[in-house]
Structures are given as C-alpha cells and as structure tokens.
Amino acid sequence: MSSSPAVAGRKFRLVALATVSLLWCAIGRCLWLMRHPVASGFERPAAWSTVGLVVALGALLSGLVWLVLRQMDRVGRVAEARVALQSLIADHASEAMMLTDRAQRILSVNAAFETITGYPAREVIGNTPTRLSAGHHGLAGHRTVWDHVAEHGYWEGELWDRRKDGTLYPRQMRISAICENGTEVSHYVAVFNDISESKAQAQRLEYLARHDPLTNLPNRLALDAQLAKVIDGSVPGIDRLALLVIDLDNFKTINDSLGHAAGDRLLGELSRRLAVQMGPAQRLFRLGGDEFVVFVEQLDGEEALIELSSRLIRITGEPLEIDGHVLHVTPSIGISLYPEDGRDAQALIRNADTAMYYAKANGRANYKFFTEPMNAAATKRLHLESELWRALAENQLVLHYQPQIDLLAGKVVGVEALVRWRHPQRGLIGPAEFIPVAEECGLILPLGHWVLLTACRQVKAWLDQGIDMGEMAVNISAHQFRQPEFVQSVRRILAETGLPASRLELEITESTIMHGVDEAIVTLGELRGMGIRLAIDDFGTGYSSLAYLRRFPLDRLKIDRSFLADVDTDRDAASLLTSIVLLGRSLGLQLVAEGVERFAQAEFLRTLECERVQGYHFYQPVSAEEVVGFGGFGLFAAAAA
Structure with a gap:
C-alpha cells in the first residue's frame, strides 16, 4: 500500500536533515584534526585532513544542489499537474x-x-x-x-x-x-x-399560458394584457374602443346530447368562422366554454359594431354538420364601449358580460349595448343568486299544490307540485323569478332533487293518513333529466319515501327530450318500466315531430296555456286547440290543459272531451294542508268556492 505524498515528503525531509547533519559533523572532525594532529594518539598528515575537508564540503554542496533541484522538479511537476487538471476541468465543463x-x-x-x-x-x-x-x-x-x-x-x-x-x-x-x-x-x-x-421552451410555455389549446385563440390572460396595454396608451374622449362578449345559446344542450368531443369540434369550427370575420383592428379571444370576445382597438362608430354583430350572428347561425347531425347555433352578444362603459379592462368585460345576459334574456340570437340600468339589474340578480343558495340551506323553499280536475267527472284526480320561495323580507316569490337564476348558477340540480323528494314524501304522508289526492305531478328540468344518474336518483327517492311508483308523474318539456332523442327514449323507458307516469309539459311550444313523438313511452300531453288564451273569441285559436286534442287522442295519450282561467275555456274543453284541466278557474296553488280540503269537492262546488 503506497504512502501518501505528504508522508513521503516528510520522510525525505528527515533523511535530508540527517545527511546534512552527518556531513557537518564530518567537516567539524576534519577541522579539529587539522588543528590537533596528535590529540587522538596518532599523527595524520595535514594533507589528508585537507582532502577530507574538501570532500566533505563537496558532498555537502552536492547534497544541497541535489535537494534544490529535486524540490524545483517537484514544484514544476505539481504546477504542471495543476495546470493539466484545470485544463481537464475546463474542457469537461458544459x-x-x-x-x-x-x-x-x-x-x-x-x-x-x-x-x-x-x-x-x-x-x-x-x-x-x-x-x-x-x-x-x-x-x-x-x-x-x-x-x-x-x-x-x-x-x-x-x-x-x-x-x-x-x-x-x-x-x-x-x-x-x-x-x-x-x-x-x-x-x-x-x-x-x-x-x-x-x-424556446419559455416561449412555448408563454404561448400555452396565453392561448386556448382547443382553438389556438388568445385566452383570458392574453385579453387582460392586451386590454391593459391598449387602454394605457389611449386618451379618453379621443380614442374609443369596444368589447363584444359572445355566448352561444343552448351550447350545453349540444354538449350533453352529443358529447364533449362533438362540442369541441363545434367550437373549433365556429372559432374559424369568427376569426375570418376579424378586421385589422379586431382581435378574437376565447374565454373558455362557449364564450368568445372580440376586442375592437379602433372604433369608428356604433354603426360599425352593429354591422359586425349582425354579421357574426349570421355566420354563427349557418348550419354545421357534426357526427352526422346538422346543428344550428345562435349567439347572444353583449357590447361595452371605452370610455363610456368603463375605463379599465375589468369594467369593460363585466359590462359587456352584463349586456350579453340581457341579449340572452331578450330572445337570444341578438346583440345588446350596455346601459347603466343593466348594472342595477345584474347586481340584483347576483344578490338573488346568493340569497337563493341560502334559501335552500335554510329551508325557505316550500311546495304548493295545484289540483288537476277530471273535467267530465268533476273531481280532483291529481295535484301538481309547484315550488315557491318564502323570502324573509319579500314574502312569497314565484318560480318565474328564481328558477332561471337557479338554472344559470347550477342550483337547479339540488333544488330539483329537493322538490322531487319533498313531493314524494307529501304524497306518501297523505296515503298513510288515508287521503287519496291521486297522482303527484312534478316538473323535471332539462339539467336534471340529462344527468347520467337521474333514473337512479328517482329510484332512490321512491325507495326512501316508500311511495308507489304509480303515484308519481314526471313532467318533461318537449325541448328537453328532443335534444338527444335516443338517450331520452332510453331514460323514459327506464322510468316507465318502474311504473312512473310520464307527461310532455308545454306541448305545442316545442318542435317535436309525430315520428319522434310516437317513439316516446308517454302517458299524457299537457297543452300549454298559450293555446287556451283566445279559444272562446278566436276561431283560429279554437281550431288549433281542437287539432292538438285530436292529435293527442290519435296517439293514445290523455290530455291535460293547463292555465284554464275562464268558464268559457272550461266549457270549450268539455265539448272536446279533454280529460283533465287545471288553472285558476278551479283552484290556485295552495299549501299541503289547504289542498287536502279540495279532494272531495265536486267541480261546480269547487269552482263556486
């Protein structure tokens, strides 16, 4: 095992020191002998002492020279090794x-x-x-x-x-x-x-962070940055900008019916259509979902925005074929202007979004410019949404029940459950005010589940008390019906409440079952197989065809109240209502007319032998305690009351 350089160096120094010491001793001995030739007991010639001294001095000098040369060689080799190592390290560095x-x-x-x-x-x-x-x-x-x-x-x-x-x-x-x-x-x-x-990687990450991966359009982050940049360089009163928020109407229905892959292809095609319409000072963004934004960096006037909006509505509305389905999509567009409607990016986006909701609420497939009163309405809607979540958590929602009358027998044969909101300050609020908000904010699913569960519990309670109110009709929202677990949730509610399935009737609108016909037929078939009765609500207001209508396992058609409005004064209205009744009868379905408010309407329906009616002419929706008293009354007694 070799010793380390440090140990070897120490040994070398000890040997060198010992050698030098011996040489000095020899020199000293020679000098002493030269001065004391007989001190040792025998004489030596002085010449030999001189020779010994010279030899000793030569050996000493040679040793010293050898030591110096050895040390210089060692230092040189260490320096060369260090330089070589440094060069090696440098050459291996990245x-x-x-x-x-x-x-x-x-x-x-x-x-x-x-x-x-x-x-x-x-x-x-x-x-x-x-x-x-x-x-x-x-x-x-x-x-x-x-x-x-x-x-x-x-x-x-x-x-x-x-x-x-x-x-x-x-x-x-x-x-x-x-x-x-x-x-x-x-x-x-x-x-x-x-x-x-x-x-390059940083640029790729930056691109991905600022672009939508589905459409490759700039996203919300890019929009915020662009708006901030342009607004910072704009002068209010001189420079004018505009923001258009575009939301597709009923896109969720297409997504739920045909699947997300089809929805993605639809968005991709629409983004290409919209991008083609952009001018030099116009940029298209996708905020997410089915929402797009057009930023107009140089606004010449409102007329240009009207022309652009109309063109975008027309282009978007052209038919699209996705997976063998011809789809028609319409947009609702909200417009905000700089500086009139906001002087920062967030205000412009918020106000354009508010205007878009107004366009959607006013018929869809149109555009609306933002106006200040919209802010108050939007604030009210947001407040209503917040209160609605609290209402469900604090049991402020109640069910009222409106009897359905057998028009020929003159007696109550069923009730329809109608939700009401008992607001702590505003009193009783009807569903027309809060159901649309519940659908938009995602509350409709828990609300719909609560309505169905509460109605089933009430019918079971009546039956346990020996009270027969007939069938309980419950409205089912499109969001509920399209949930994959909807049938299972209904089955669980019936099992939990112990209610016979034959006592439950589910009312579903035409538009709900016509989006995704095949899936709707399967769902309806499973519900019908459980013994639940099924009815088409608001019949005549949708777009169902007879070919499809015959395929659905239905029990009843509910005639929308709009068809009854003028039957006693308008011959065309009377003919249309007669056709609807005959259509339902030819399909083997019972008819229920809702919204009967006058005696003349009831009499006309009686001549058509319409089986069931409901409306304010007979009974208003009332609480569970009040509706029980109507069960045994005859038709004319109830009407008189």
Missing part, C-alpha cells in the same frame, strides 16, 4: 470558457466553446471576441458591456452571437476581470451558455 489578455485578445478557449460556437481554438486564438460577434447589439452595446466591466470588474447578462455557420443564438454570459498584482487588470475570463433551447 459552459464555454474564454480567456483573453488585457487587450482582449483570446489566449485560450475550452472544448465547450468550440462546440457552442463552431470555431476551433486555432481559429480564434489571437483574435478579439468582437470579431466573432453577431453585430446584433452594435458597437454601442459592446461599449456598454465593457464600460460596466471597467467600473465594477464584471458584467453579467444576455447577448446574441453568431456561430461559425452563420446562425444566431442567445447566450447567457459573465465576464470577469483578473488582476494578477491586485491592482492592474491583466486578463479577462468569459463564461457563457447557449440558452436557445431554454428560451
């Missing part, structure tokens, strides 16, 4: 390294320099780095760098350079000044990396 003298002439470079720049060492040594640069930053840029080095002793930053093949690349560099004597700069060392890939 960063490019370049050493220059004080005149900035290149003295040496490492292997990474050759790899990154494409220049071999022999071609760059003796040149200055500026001769190899891209010229991208100009002389002023280089002067700034070296001024900083002169002042601070270093510079660090990003520069562009040109490889030997002519390609430009960015590099992250640090230049340091080296002072050998501690005062004057003797050399400069530069260390740099090629950051092309990292910059």
